[in-house]
Amino acid sequence: MQSFRTEFENPIVEKDIIDLEQKIRAFREGKIHDEKFRSLRLARGVYGQRQPGVQMVRIKLPFGKITFQQLLRIADVSDEYGSGNLHLTTRQDIQIHYVSLDRTPELWAELERDDITLREACGNTVRNVTSSPDSGINPDEPFDVSPYAQAVFKYFLRNPICQEMGRKIKISFSSTEKDTAFSYIHDLGFIPKINEAGERGFKVMFAGGLGAQPFLASVTHEFLHEDLIIPYTESVLRVFDRYGERTNRNKARMKYLVQKLGLEEVNRLVAEEVIANKSKIFKIDTGTVPLPAFPAPVAGTEGKPADEQHYQQWLDTNVFEQKQSGFYGVYIKIPKGDIKTDKARIFVEAIRPYAADEIRITQNQGLLLKFVRKEALLPLYNNLNELNFAVPGFDSVADITTCPGTDTCNLGISNSMSLAVVLENVIHDEYPELVYEKDLKIKISGCMNSCGQHGLAHLGFHGSSVKANGKVVPAVQVMIGGGTVGNGEGRVAERVIKAPTKRAPAVLRAILDDFAGNSAEEESFHQYYDAKGKDYFYQLLKPIADLSTLQDHEYVDWGHEETFETAIGVGECAGVVIDLVATLLLEGEEKLQWAGEAFERGAWSDAIYHSYSVQVNTAKALLLDKGVNSSTQIGIIREFDTHFIQTGEVVLPESFSDFVLKINKNEPTEDFAITYLNQATEFYKQMKAKRGVEVNS
Structure with a gap:
C-alpha cells in the first residue's frame, strides 16, 4: 500500500482521509481488530462487497442534490477506481462498486475536490438525510x-x-x-x-x-x-x-x-x-440551499417529435409544472438505478442547455431535473430519448424499485435487479395503460432486509428460497398491501406466499388481472386488498406457488445460468487476533486526544462527549477482563458499579453512574468541559495502570 497525501482547503477533511489511510495500513499489519476496523471504514462509506477483495463505496449526497460537475467528477472516479458504473440508491446516494480497499483514500480525495463526501454514508451513524x-x-x-x-x-x-x-x-x-x-x-x-x-x-x-x-x-x-x-x-x-x-x-x-x-x-x-445539548434552539438559515440559476431561454425549438404519442405520454407521466411560474420539473426513469459513466457524461451535456444545474436523485432510483422552460421540453425530450432516458411512467407500476441483490451485495439471496427488468417488461408489453397508474407501487429486495423497500409496496417481493425434490429453488416472498397513506401514516405489506422466482411474472399478472376484474369502481388498491383479505390472495396465488410442477429452468435464478445456491459473499480479509481490551484502552487514549483538541478550539459540547466516551470505553475494557459483556452503554455503567465500585476494587468519590452521568445533568459550559475532561483523564490513567498491574502480575 503506497502512502498517500493531498492538500485541501478544509484541514478536517484532509485529516479524515489521512486517518483512513493510516487505519487501513494498521489493519493490514494486524494492529486493529477486525470488528473495530469494519466500524471505522463503514463510517467512511466503505462497505464490503459480495465479491472477495473489493469494496462498494457509498457517496453521501444530502437529500439527493448533485450538480453537473459533481456528477462528472463521480463518473471520473468510478472509471479510475471502480467498474465504470454509477448506482442510484433508495436513500438518494450514489454507489461505486469493485473498489480496492487500499485505494479508497485516494478515491475520497478525488471526490472532495468537488465537495463530495463519503463520511458517514454507511456504518452506525446518521445516514444520508x-x-x-x-x-x-x-x-x-x-x-x-x-x-x-x-x-x-x-x-x-x-x-x-x-x-x-x-x-x-x-x-x-x-x-x-x-x-x-x-x-x-x-x-x-x-x-x-x-x-x-x-x-x-x-x-x-x-x-x-x-x-x-x-x-x-x-x-x-x-x-x-x-x-x-x-x-x-x-x-x-x-x-x-x-x-x-x-x-x-x-x-x-x-x-x-x-x-x-x-x-x-x-x-x-x-x-x-x-x-x-450543544444548542437549546437552533435557527436554521433557510438561504443555505438557494434556488439554482435558471437556464437561459431556448430559441428555435419549433417542430414535432418523431413519435407524438410517446412524447405526450412522457409529458403526462414524467413532467409537472413547478410552483415557479413558467418552469417544469422533469423526472427521468433510470432502469435498475444504473448509469454507465460514458452515458452519464453524455447525459450532462444533453441536459445542460435546458435544465438548472441541480439534479435530485429520487427514492425510486431515478433523477429529477428542475427549471425546464416550456419551450425547452421538446428538445430536452429528444436528447433524453436518444439516451433511452425518456421512458414514460415515472413512479408508476412500470417503475420498479430494486436493490442490487446478488449482483454485489453480501446479503443478497436472489437477483432482484434482473427480476425488476423482467416485471417492467411484462407491464410495458402487456399492460401499457398502467404507465399512468401512480397509486400502485412495486418494489423488490434481494433479501428480507428491505433495501429495495418491499415492505412499503402495494406489491413487494423479497429474495428467498424453497426446497423441492432435494434441491434449493430460488423464490420470492410475495408481500401485498403496503404503501403510503399520507401525513405520517403508512401501511406495512403482509407476507402472503412464497413462489419460485421464475413465477414472479405470473404472480404479477394474477394480481393485476384480479384487481382490474374484481375491484369496485373507484376502489383503490388498498381498499381492494382490505376488502378481499390476505387469505383471498393466498388462495389466488397458491396454484402459481405449487412446487409439484417445477420445470428445470426454475432451479436457476433470473440473470444466471448456474443452478441456484443460497450463498453469502466472502467478507473482507481479517486482521490477526489481538487483545480487544488493549485495543479499547488504546482507543481511550485517542478519544482523550480528541477531547483535548475539541476543548482547545472551544467546542465544549464535543469535548464533553469525547470525555464521556473515554470513560465508558475504559469501563467496558475492564469489564471484559472479568468476562462481563454488556450490550448497552447504560448497562456498562451499571455493571461497572456492580463489579468494581460496590466490591471496593475501584474507589471513586461516588458511584460510577453518578460519576459518568454528570454529562446530562450539566450545561455544556467551558467550566464543566474542563472538569469533566480532567475527570476522564484521571479515570483513564487509573484504570490503565490497574490493568497493567494485573496483566504483569
Whole structure:
C-alpha cells in the first residue's frame, strides 16, 4: 500500500482521509481488530462487497442534490477506481462498486475536490438525510424543506454523539402531507407544517423502520417549531447512543429501543438530555440551499417529435409544472438505478442547455431535473430519448424499485435487479395503460432486509428460497398491501406466499388481472386488498406457488445460468487476533486526544462527549477482563458499579453512574468541559495502570 497525501482547503477533511489511510495500513499489519476496523471504514462509506477483495463505496449526497460537475467528477472516479458504473440508491446516494480497499483514500480525495463526501454514508451513524426530491419546487409545499435537511446533515456530520452508535439512524423530510419521503418508516421523519401563528414547524414521526421486522413510526409532535428540530434530534441521538442495543445487531435499531422501554419512557429520557445539548434552539438559515440559476431561454425549438404519442405520454407521466411560474420539473426513469459513466457524461451535456444545474436523485432510483422552460421540453425530450432516458411512467407500476441483490451485495439471496427488468417488461408489453397508474407501487429486495423497500409496496417481493425434490429453488416472498397513506401514516405489506422466482411474472399478472376484474369502481388498491383479505390472495396465488410442477429452468435464478445456491459473499480479509481490551484502552487514549483538541478550539459540547466516551470505553475494557459483556452503554455503567465500585476494587468519590452521568445533568459550559475532561483523564490513567498491574502480575 503506497502512502498517500493531498492538500485541501478544509484541514478536517484532509485529516479524515489521512486517518483512513493510516487505519487501513494498521489493519493490514494486524494492529486493529477486525470488528473495530469494519466500524471505522463503514463510517467512511466503505462497505464490503459480495465479491472477495473489493469494496462498494457509498457517496453521501444530502437529500439527493448533485450538480453537473459533481456528477462528472463521480463518473471520473468510478472509471479510475471502480467498474465504470454509477448506482442510484433508495436513500438518494450514489454507489461505486469493485473498489480496492487500499485505494479508497485516494478515491475520497478525488471526490472532495468537488465537495463530495463519503463520511458517514454507511456504518452506525446518521445516514444520508433524505427529502422529497421535489422540495423547493413542489406547488403544494408549505415551504422548502431542503435547507432543514441540509442543516441536519451538516450538524451531525462528524458530531461525537453519533459516531459509534449501536446501529444506524435514518432521517427524512417530506415536502408535503403526501409524505413522499416516507416519514413513517424512519427513525425520525419530518413533515412541514405552519401553525395558526404563521410559524414554521414539523410534524415529527419517531422510531419507524423496515428491515425483516417493519415498525410504523409514532407521532411525538404534531407541531415542533423549526428552531427545535436539531436540538430534539440531538437529544434523541444521545439517548439512542446510551441506551441502544450494541450486542445483538438484530435488535439494535431505535424501533426496538421503543419496544423495550416504551414510547413514554424513551420520550422522558429524550427530555432529560436537553440540558446537555450543544444548542437549546437552533435557527436554521433557510438561504443555505438557494434556488439554482435558471437556464437561459431556448430559441428555435419549433417542430414535432418523431413519435407524438410517446412524447405526450412522457409529458403526462414524467413532467409537472413547478410552483415557479413558467418552469417544469422533469423526472427521468433510470432502469435498475444504473448509469454507465460514458452515458452519464453524455447525459450532462444533453441536459445542460435546458435544465438548472441541480439534479435530485429520487427514492425510486431515478433523477429529477428542475427549471425546464416550456419551450425547452421538446428538445430536452429528444436528447433524453436518444439516451433511452425518456421512458414514460415515472413512479408508476412500470417503475420498479430494486436493490442490487446478488449482483454485489453480501446479503443478497436472489437477483432482484434482473427480476425488476423482467416485471417492467411484462407491464410495458402487456399492460401499457398502467404507465399512468401512480397509486400502485412495486418494489423488490434481494433479501428480507428491505433495501429495495418491499415492505412499503402495494406489491413487494423479497429474495428467498424453497426446497423441492432435494434441491434449493430460488423464490420470492410475495408481500401485498403496503404503501403510503399520507401525513405520517403508512401501511406495512403482509407476507402472503412464497413462489419460485421464475413465477414472479405470473404472480404479477394474477394480481393485476384480479384487481382490474374484481375491484369496485373507484376502489383503490388498498381498499381492494382490505376488502378481499390476505387469505383471498393466498388462495389466488397458491396454484402459481405449487412446487409439484417445477420445470428445470426454475432451479436457476433470473440473470444466471448456474443452478441456484443460497450463498453469502466472502467478507473482507481479517486482521490477526489481538487483545480487544488493549485495543479499547488504546482507543481511550485517542478519544482523550480528541477531547483535548475539541476543548482547545472551544467546542465544549464535543469535548464533553469525547470525555464521556473515554470513560465508558475504559469501563467496558475492564469489564471484559472479568468476562462481563454488556450490550448497552447504560448497562456498562451499571455493571461497572456492580463489579468494581460496590466490591471496593475501584474507589471513586461516588458511584460510577453518578460519576459518568454528570454529562446530562450539566450545561455544556467551558467550566464543566474542563472538569469533566480532567475527570476522564484521571479515570483513564487509573484504570490503565490497574490493568497493567494485573496483566504483569
